[in-house]
Structures are given as structure tokens and as C-alpha cells.
Amino acid sequence: MAITLNINGQDHTIDADPQMPLLWAIREKAGLSGTKFGCGIAQCGACTVIIDGNAVRSCNTPLATAAGKAIRTIEGLSADNDHPVQKAWQELTVPQCGYCQSGQIMSAVALLEQSPDPTDNEIDKAMAGNICRCGTYTRIRAAIHRAAEMSKT
């Protein structure tokens, strides 16, 4: 069945099972590999994308429910890797293995769009769905504050 997905402002017509998780359509069909597979049950957040402004786990979002909505992935954040969150991540050398970081960044972007200057508690709550096995949490927290600061100026 053909489904049209709007990813990063571009329409992709995808012929797939409407129950197929959005993650696999983004990766295998649209060819955008920045969004990662981590657990398949919405527990780790590696697959986080932003749909209509909200951070969503694409690994258990059926393709059909994403049709017609604005889907943003890590690739759509900026052309030059210079979104304030990306810049803050680079400045504080947040990523280690880096595998979870697309998801972490998308969760952080969604948070900052809704709450431009979040408290530590807000950050903890918004980021609780994203696991980092390298344990970069303290730098993620600091980088979110840094991105908030950069966005103000």
C-alpha cells in the first residue's frame, strides 16, 4: 500500500505495510539512517523523531499514523550541523559512541521548542525516555542548558 510521508519537508511515497513501524520506513525506504534502532519497544529513545512538534518513538509508531504529518529527523535539523542543540553538543563534546545521540538531540529539540529555558527537573523528565549506555547524561543536561542560552542570544 502506498503511503505518503512528509519527512523534513519532503514528501516520500512509500509502498509498505501500514503497520510497519515508521522507523523502518525512514531508514530503509526513505534512506535516512540517522534515526536509530535500539529496542523496538519504545524504551530506549534511539529512534526518536519529532512529529507535529512532539518527540515520538518511531520504532513503535505505525506508518499509517504518521501519514500526512510533519516528521522531522536528525537530518532535517540543519543543513550545516549548526542548530543550537547541535552546536551545544559539539561544544561540550557530548557524544561518545554516538549511537543514541540522534534520539537524544531530537528529544532535546522538542523540549526546547516547548520550553525554551528548561529547569533540570524539566530536562530530566523530557529526557527520561532516552538511554545512553556511554553515560553522557551529565553532558547532555549541560548541553541543553547551553543550547537554551545560545538560542536566547
Add this chain to the structure above:
Amino acid sequence: MNTPSFSRRNFLKVTVSAAGGLMVGFTLPTPLQAAMGEAGEINAWLTIDPDNIVSIVTPQTEMGQGAWTSIPMMVAEELDVPWENVRSVRADANRHVNNAELYTTTSTGGSTTVSRRHPYMMQAGASARERLRVAASNRWGVPLDKVVAKQGYLSTEHEEQGMLQGTYGEFAADAVAVTLEKEPTIKAYGDWWLLGTDVKRVDVASKTNGSAVYPIDVTVEGMVYAAVQACPVPEGKLVSFDFEAVKGMPGVIAAVELKQVKDVPAFTDLRSAVAIVAESWFQAKNALAVMPIVWDFGRGATISFESQTAEALSLLAAPGTLVKDEDGNIGKGMDKGVNHDAVPDLLAASTKLVTGEVYSRPFEAHATMMPPCAVADVKADRVDVWTFTQDIGRSLNEVADQLGRDTKAVFLHQTQLGGGFGGGYNMDVHRQAAAISAAVGKPVKVIRSREEDIAQDSQRPPVWGTYKAALGEDGLPVALLTHFVGEEKMPAFAQRGVANLPYLIPNRRHENSLVQNHVPIGYHRAPGANSNGFIVEQMVDELAQAGGWDPLEWRIKLTEGMEPWQRVLQAMKAKSGWTTDMGDGEGMGCAVVESHGTIAGCVATVSVSRRGQIFVDKLQYFINSGYVINPLNAREQAESSAIWELSHAMFGGLQVRDGRIVNTNFDSYPMMRMPDTPPEIEVNLEMSEDQWWGGLGEPTGPPTPPAVANALFYATGTRVRTTPLSKAEL
């Protein structure tokens, strides 16, 4: 300390790079060759292009620990080239394997990339620099000692022509023809300009826009996808499967049996499994989930963690097998002169006997954020592989072995790893991909589901341990008996940090016993030390308490004269705000463990709510690793290992029932998340005057859980002897 010695018979091999620049290969003997007095093979490469860009090859893999940064740093230090001119490039595994291990080793683990490999990395840079100087000396007609090589430029003060200057790139082609009469000596600490400074890891930006490539991201023209299932009970074998039942499902292409050759597979052998190949991974996984499969579970079906625990407890009730110090992982300052034989009599005669209870740690999985994944493209004359591995050379050999191909026809491409932590060693995912690609005649991407990853991982083994001690008049132990139970596959893990206990106790005996185990075992960030530290360092607190000693003072006293330990412990005392009396519901605890040539101390501050919930408020680390080449990355690694091990200690623990791992995804095998992360983590690098090269990728893990557990004792009066701590009744 253990700076590997190498022969001055080293020589350089040179070729002109494709871009017309200088390629320098520096040769070092392997340990065997060194022992035989023979020069060895090339083990590191760098190229200098005409535009003065230096490309430095990394044989070690990158898994977030910084190898792709540290290796070029070590070479660039000696070459004396601006860091911004350096490019970090990947070693060719095929060339390594087929040229007598060109790079000495491609193994990436044990926190050794800097600590063990710096001599030949730095030598490669120094050799190249000297040959550039000779080239300039020849071209300018000036004595060699008048040529300065600095920051990518060669210069001299010419008697007639005045100041002459050129880039390394301009002299690279000349330098190719230069042979050095003798190799330069590498710089000592104190002469460094780049090493020892904060350098950001080179791959960070690629990890903020999704462009970093992991095996799961590799696509090959015509590629299909495979989902795999191995026997849910490790060591068990496939009996039959009914592909007919699923072959009509959407996208399904084939089923492939993966045959296990041996009854008990070695760590990297292909295990008995079945794969479904489909047009999409989602389709393959769905079909595999419903395909009827019959397994012969084998001996493991009667083993559970509970049965292993019962076996361990009965083993602990009787004497174990004596482990001599030499069998352990001997550490810095180890006192080898302890008396084993006197211990039983001293304990029997003691009037101040301390009898420990049983401590334990469960199985833990690596659960790297990228589930194991590999892409294989098996053609008649060539095989290409991208895989989750911490040793590209070894994995290339395994693929060749799996397919019965010549290693010259196998190409294994280094990618980012998505975490490693030891999990990239005992891995058969590239064998699976190769076997499936060969069977279906197409390129294949194998992705393990998270459930399959955790069920089939080479786990960190459990350990059970207890002790007895006789105290003297001063409250310090005169005799100590420790008895730890490990498992049969990697029994040495149960000895690390125990058999070679640092504390100066005159009569000491370590005994070992083993339980039956069918679960695959592997290296797991600070293997052995990670679990044993929890037991040993709580034992120490119990002994200190029984003898009327402050636990930190006890550690200081029993490492007297051991400078590297004193440096750490005195820093803990001076800088942590140490106290064992914080008031109800709050506590401070300490622990110190040596692993990978590094002594790491931890002071944990915790609070416990009235309902018994644990908050780790602060972790302070005091690390003596000797030289640190990149303090920024050192701190990042220290925090990372700390969170890694705190995660297991707080929330982890695999359950094994009827031979199978039961909790195989993050809903049932929870991980530390941001709200659980201590708000404050402080890292102090306490470099010893007795300088050496220690590792930094792992050592802060082991002291973390015992420091937290010791702190919990001071906060609540309850001693927690197993993990996960979050399940303790407090």
C-alpha cells in the same frame, strides 16, 4: 612501569602515496620476534600530502572511547604538526591480516590503546619528522642540526640565503628516499606540546547530525535483510523449523539454517540458529517470530541463576581451591610475600574472628545501544563485511574461516561501533551475515533484535564471595581467607582484584570454586574487577568497622609505602570532605580498586528516602593512571565507566530461568537514565610521581558500586550484599 621495550633494529618502509606524498611505515617487533631478536613488521602508517595534510591510520576501533583521536594525537605529537592539519583515517584490515599483522594488533580493549601502544605510534611520528629534516638538510645544503621541524614547517637560517622555510608537504616526496642512520628517541613526559592537553574527539560532529556510519547504516546495492534466532538456551541446537508456514508472508525470501559445528561452541564460533531473509527487516522479524522452530535445549535447560546460586552457596560452605597470587592479575605495589599456609590455623586460633556473609553479583549484558549487526556481501571472488567488532583483524579471519575463503579475498571495513564495552569481542554476527549472504547469493544485513542481543550476548559472569579474618590487637587483620565462586567458562574473572588484593595483610589465602554454566561469557568493561570490587571493598569496610578503624584510614594504613595507592587515598581524604557521620538517611562511602594499571578511588554520597529510595547525590573520583594524554577525554571516560557500572549496580541483573535469559529488553532489564544520574560527578586526576601508563576506559567502574553500598551502610545501618541495589530493603 610497563613501557614495552623495543629493538633499535627497527627500520622504516616507505612508499609514495597515491597523492604523491610520503608514507611512513614504522616497524616494531612483535613480542615473540623481540624475544628472538628479529626485527618485526610495519605496524603504523602515516601519509603527508603535498598540501601539508597528514593522514594518520587507526588500527583500533572507535566505540566512544576516543581511539580515532588518541592514536593521531600520539603520532602528531612527535611529527610536530598542527592538530588541524591531521586527518584520522582507518586501517585496512585486509592489509593487516595478510601482511603478518602489519599493525601488530587491531584488538581494541583492556584500556590499552594509549597505555600499551604509544611507543610505536609515537615512534612513527618521530621517524617521519627526522626524515623530513634530513630531506630539508639535503635540499638546502645545510647541516642537519641547523634544520628545525616545527608545527608542519621545516626551517633553517642559511648562511647566504637567510631564513629558508617550507612545509612538510613540500619535502614529503624527498623524505620518501631518506633512510635514517638511527631511529630517534621518542619524547619523554615534560617535552610534550600536544599530549597532555584537552583535545576534542575528532568524530563528535559526525554524531550530532546522523552522519556517523555504524554497521546498521551500511547499504549495498541489492541488499536484503535477515532476522536471526539462536537457540534460546545457549549451547542448545536447532532440530527443525517449518519454513512452509511462513514463506507466503510479505517480503519473505528464504530461511537459512546456521550450523553449529561443535557441541560447546568457542566464543566466536557460529552458534546454532535460524534466519529469515526478507526484503525488509521488519518483515524478516515478523516471519521469524511466528515460524515454528523445534530446539534441543541441551544441558542448559536445567540451569537457572537460582540453581547456580544454590550450588555456589554449598561450595562456599566447604574449602575451595587455593589460588596463588601469581594466578591473579597482579597489580601495582602488590605484596607477593604473603603466607597462604598459616591462614587456617590462625583463623582457628583467633579470639577476634570476623566471619563475612555471602556477597554476590548477577549476570549482566552489554546491551550496546546498537544491537549487534553486520552486513556481508559474499561474491565468488570477493567478500565485503561491515560488522560490530572490537578487532577488525580477528573478525576478518573469522569470516574467512566461516566461508572457507582465503583472507586475501575478504575485506572488512571499519565503522563506528555504537558502543563496545567488550561486547565486540565474542561475537558471531559477522559469521551469521557471511553464511546467510553465501546461502542466498545476495548482500545481507543481519540485525539482532534487542531480545536476541541480550539472550545471546556473551555475558558478564556472576560471582559469589565471602571471607573470614582474624584481627590483631590493633584491630587490623593478621590473617584473611577469601573464597569466591565463579563459573566454569572464564574462571579467572573470579580472582581479579581478590587474589592480588593490594592490602598488606601478612597471612592471606584466596580460594576459588566454580559453578556449572552454559551461558556464554565475555569481557565486560573491567572484567572481574567490576563484580569483585563490590565484594572486596565492602569486606574492607566490614573489617575496618570490626577493628574500630575509619574505613578510609584503614585503607591508608594497609597500603603504607605504596606510593600510587597513597596518592589516591590521601587525595580522597584531603579533597572529598570525607566523613562517616552525615546523619540519618545520608551517608558517604569510599572504595578503591585497581584495574588496567590504574588505581581508581571513589567517594559516594547518598541519601535514602523514608520509603527506602536511593539517591546517589555525588560521586567523586580520584584516579592515578600515570600519564594522561588527553585530560578532557580522560574525564569523559571516567564519567562513562562510572555511570556504566552504577547502572548495573542500581538496576541491572539478568535472570536465568530454565537455561534462558528471561529479561531481554530495556523494560525488564532497566538501565540508568537521566533522572537517576548523580547530579554531581567530580573527576580528579592524581598523577603519580612514579609515572607509568595506565588505562582509562574502565577503571572508575569497579569502585563505584562498593562506594555507594558503603555509603548506604552509613546512611541506613543496612549492608547490601547483592545488586541491584534499587531492590534492597532499606
